[in-house]
Amino acid sequence: MRKVIGFLLIASFAFFIVSLVARDLWVDDPSQVRTLGQAAIGQTIPQSGAANTVTAIVVQFRGLDTLGEVTVLFLSALGVALLSGEFAGRGLSELFADDGGFILHYGTRLVLPLIALVGAYIVAHGHLSPGGGFPGGVLIATAVFAVLMTNAQQRLSTRLMAVIEGLAGLAFVGLGTLGLLGDKFSFLANVLPKGQLGYLFSAGIIPLIYAAVGTKVAAELSTLVTSLTGSDRDGGEDHGASSIPADTQGGAR
Amino acid sequence: MISVSAVLYTTSIILILLGLYGALTRKNLIRTVISLDVIDLGVNIFLITIGYIKDGRAPIYVVGSGSLSDQAARMADPLPQSLVLTAIVIGFGVTAVALTLIMRLYEKRKTVEVSETRGLKW
């Protein structure tokens, strides 16, 4: 019954989509980039000094989107950490309880720096080649993930990760504020020298932002995995002051 | 002659509708989340397809392979690509939180059945 209704709904929805936009979507085969895309392609070199137009758009032209995107990742890491507060010692940790054995242990340790290096490379070359902070950060996190998967005893400090991601986030916002301080008076403005096209040290703040993003993504994904697998070194307790202020004590049940 | 974009549009819309159908009919919350990911995938393909141009190249300038304006003329639309980058990350974040929520619920209720996740109704 549910399936029939679902099918009917989807079918009628499909009918509408097809009947409404079929002509527009299926007929033309564009040979011309749209206005904004053209503007982006044209402005990439003069305005940002990056070779990768996508990076120029992501980090500079639409830098606020990226700040938001980083925030979303931060949010989900925060959320997973918050919601998995009770996982310590449970949750998915059973899945990770099996020790990988000697070969996996040492194999992982062997490739770990390589993976991390490739990740760092991708982050660093984001303005020149495909890649950037997100894929690079994910790659670095993969290394951490591999270690956690293969070694049941391995623990990671979420506290340290929190510090790293906080610092990286602050760095992003700080780099953005740099633009406010500069003569352009514009958040996230590319105020540093653009350098020469195609060189590693070019494109102003873009590599710096991508470095921050890469660090942040790596730290966040590591936190995420750590929280989900219950391999947090610090346990569940808070580091801050723990006494409830006197005037809030009224909530006894 | 069927164009590439037509194929991609069709694929993406079919994926979106399939995902929707899954979200409407699956009885397992994990599967519902997977359906949502299928929708996401469809949407991402849809966005990418919008940036498609015939005979386009990756929108990256390469020093030393022809004049920059020549390169610019053949580039695909970079904007949808950057949008997709953002969309993927957001989709990932949502999925992570969704799965955590479902895990926690499973801990409490020992079920991921949609029909049994109805403590709140009416």
Added chain:
Amino acid sequence: MSITTLLLVPLAGFLGGLALAALVPGSKSPRTSGAIQKFVAVAGFALLFVEALATRSSAGVSSIELWLFGFPLHFAMTQLSWYFIAMVTGITLVTVLFSLQGLRDNGKYPLYYVWLFAKTFGMLGVLLANDLLSFFIMWEVMSWCTYFLLQQGGEKSKRAAGSYLVYAVVAGMTLLGGLMYVLFHVGSVEFDAISKAFAGFGAGSVIVALVLILIPMLIEAAAYPAHWWLPSAYANAETGISAYLAAISTRIGIYGMTFFLFAGFGLSVINIASVNKFVSVQEVLMVIGAFTMVVPTFTALFQHDAKELMTWHSIGQGGYMIVGIASSTTLGIAGGLFHVFNHMAYVSLILFSIAAVEYRTGTTNLNKLGGLIKKQPIAYLGMLFGIIGLAGIPPMNGFVSKWLIYRALILSGHPFIALSAIIATLGTILSVYKLIHNTFLGQLPERYNDVKEVGWGMRLPIIFMMAVVWFTGIFPGTILSVIADIQKSLGLEAIAVTAHGVAPSMGQLNMLVINIVFIAALLVSWLIYLAAGKRKHIGQYDNYAAGHFLDASIPYNYNYDFYAGMDHIFGPALHKPPVKRFEQSIVAVVAGASEYLRRLFTGNVTTYAAYVVAAAVVVLLALGGGR
């Protein structure tokens, strides 16, 4: 200035009372705070009453415009509103004086006087309002204050207040609808502009506007199909409040009806608002009035609670007023308006008496009371005077107004309405007999042997109201001349009055003569009784029933289930009449709709997802996506 005083004094009383209660919390010094509140209440309401009496000269000339909350609110004093203002302030003062002693367990109602101020503020606001918007705002204030005033009682009273609230909000919303209708047909909420515009409108628009505006008035006046909220709400309130509410609060609806029929929308409105001779707003009102007279009066017959019985009568008497005013003849309007005053006087008198009894015995259950005549003679006399007035028997004031109404009905060609008025009077007489008999006559239950008369604080208001009831019975001209002024100011033909009744030009009535005859007849029978020489004093228990002589230990209680036989025959129709069933079915429909619509939220998230897709499909379909 005077209008401002009338509005500001109760408002200040309300806010000041709240502030006072906050500053001098009852917990620390209940006695002091109680004393302060009483003092403030007496001073405030006395000031109000004096002010009201003093402002009669300004009626028709004085008006103010307040820019309150950013809307211009117009207030004006007219002859009609003055009449009601004088009654409101007067009866409130008497109620407060009575409550000084009569309010049992003062600590239980710390804000009784505060809400009385608020309620009075609302009522005076409604009476003074001179445009539809102010009228509506003050109407709402009044309704909500009634709600909070009713909250000042026990659990039952609070529940009743809940049902009052539903009716009040329905009334308020209907009024708001009417206001909007008028605003968008006339473009103004000023009564002058509305009267001018309505004079040129067709029957349809005027009928819609009148119906929307009159429905809330009828709900407030507890007219027939919308009267079910009143008995439970009033009967369960503290008796002092009951007296106040039954005496005057309900009559604001009558004021509104009179105002909108003859003043607010212009005099011609009642003539325009008719489809033909038989179907018109006027005729419908008269039929509603007839039902209001008969049905609640007979329902009162079968009540076992003195207060509840009286509240049913209070509804029933409203029917006379509606019928009189809706007849729109000189005598009818005069009778209707006079009846408001008379009803206020005798209903508060009877409820004060009941309160006096309740104060000593702790109950108002007619099946438990009885024989109190010697224990509480003042209360007995008060009730006797009151029920004579209520039943419309000479020589009390009720007779005059009812006489005017009967005469108006017959002269204006409404024989059936007149007949129902007479039938209602019959029911009234039967049930007030039950009231006074079950309370004061018959045998005294043993547990009431130590009952005493209440203190002077309660006695004096009772005696005062007895005087009022009789005085206006002998000199109805005092009030009727005010009503004549009202009729003049409205542009109607004024009733010709004499000090003792109605001038010969309008059908002679001289209450002085009637009183003299009445008293003479009493004297004569007293003399005959003395002369016969067969008198003998007998005690309350010197009686027998069904072959048993009664004594204090087993009094045969005639009182129990008085009119049980009639109840057996008519009761089923009255206890659960079609109206009640209609109300219940509305409640059932709403509750059912709620239950049904709630099921939309199935709790199943895939269903919710389906709603999203379905909504998309339906919206696409509706907006012509198929093209």
Added chain:
Amino acid sequence: MVSPMILIALPLATAFLIVLIGSRVAARWLALAAVALLVGLAPFWFADILRNGPMSIVLADVLPPLGIAFGLDALSAGFVLLIAVSGLLVLLYSVPYIPHAGQFEGAKKAETRYYALFLLLMAGSFGLVMTKDIFNLFVFFEILCISSYILVAYSQEERSLEAGIKYMILGSIGSAFMLVAIGLSYRVAGSLAMNDIGLALAAAPHGYALLVAVLFTLGFGIEAAIFPLNTWLPDAHSSAPSSISAVLSGFVIEVALVVLVRIGISVFGTLMEPALGVLALAGVVVGELAALGQKELKRTLAFSSIGQVSIMLFAFSLGTQSGDWAGLGQLLMHTGAKSALFLVSGYFILRTGSHEIESYRGLARRMPAAAAFFSLAALSLVGMPPFFGFFTKFRIIEVAAAARSALGYAGIVVILFGTVIEAVYLFRIVRVLYGGAIEGARSDALVGIEAAAGADGATPFADGATQGALANAAGSLASAATPTRADLPALAWIAVAGFVALVLVGGFAFPWFDQALQPIAAALATL
């Protein structure tokens, strides 16, 4: 003048900093300080915009349409003020409340994260009202949504987890719809700025524009709680910690609604208006009637939010500027009243340990201030004359009548009917609060409170007379000035009083609010 970008940058930076420091106390103070700073700045932006017109912000030194079109106009400045003030009040409330909101392992650590999430939620709302770029809108929308998903599930009880999941699944479907609409818009406009898209869609084929409009409206409408898409709302709003319920009902759905309406007007023209009007009326009926049948306090309030938001949507969908104006008034009133109601109910639940209305019988005696605030807010929500709610409802009915359309007249009837139902269920709660003795099993919970209160030496219920006195509706109105120990803690009291003050002042200074709302209403129709 500080750049309004601080509205985004400061909450984000503070959130990062909070996680970096990882201390509860620091989190509280940092969050409060950051939001207080924004509250201090917001009026200046608003005044500046009223004087000098809209302020557009160039991001990254790249002009729109290539860069992101961003800026403050009267609408966004007004909402920034509203969000900042409500945010500050709710944060104040959170300080005493949140330590008791969740009983789970790691709750202390979670509390730190709560403040970070709260700041991000605020940042998302700020971004939502400021952006004029459709994809940027999507990003901020996601920030707002994800932070609310997590915050809804904060207490990690079964019900809140379930609510979070439902909210999230529907939200994800909505964002997918939105993304498709954004793609289609970019495809036809070649730009992501809303202005350009509006122009392009007007020129595009009707079917194309319609699909974009429907997908976008329904996608975004999930967050804005338009009728058939609001199924998540009662669950989420009732299961979240009360501070979050207050925020979600207080400004999150409203912000979403206003942004949706603004996009509807500027981008899709009048395409969706009739459909939205009908859906709004259906929402009023369903929301109010469903609220009538609820047994839980917060669920009742949540359904009431559906009704109220639908009333606003109805006013907006009339498509006149006076309609927008009236809707904004209702919105402001609802923020004040509903936030206060939710905040108060948070402590009702905390004190009794129960969600059921029936178990609050006689609670006014214990919590006079809370009950008095509840009654005042309820009066305003129903629309009693001296309060804010009356004027806003009156306005809406007025503009509905002025529309002179069948929908307008139907709207009047539906709103009047809704008001009656609203009065019934809200005052049923008030009556329970002020009702007689506590019955049933719940009384032991209250005994516990009393013991706790008595231990402090304060014996507020000592003598019988007082007990009766406090049981009175107005008795507690008076005692509101002297809250008892079992009542709201000081900070929560301040927060609730702030919202109640809004509905009180809103009534008595209505013309002033009205004046302030006019430029906002004018800005609603422009981008």
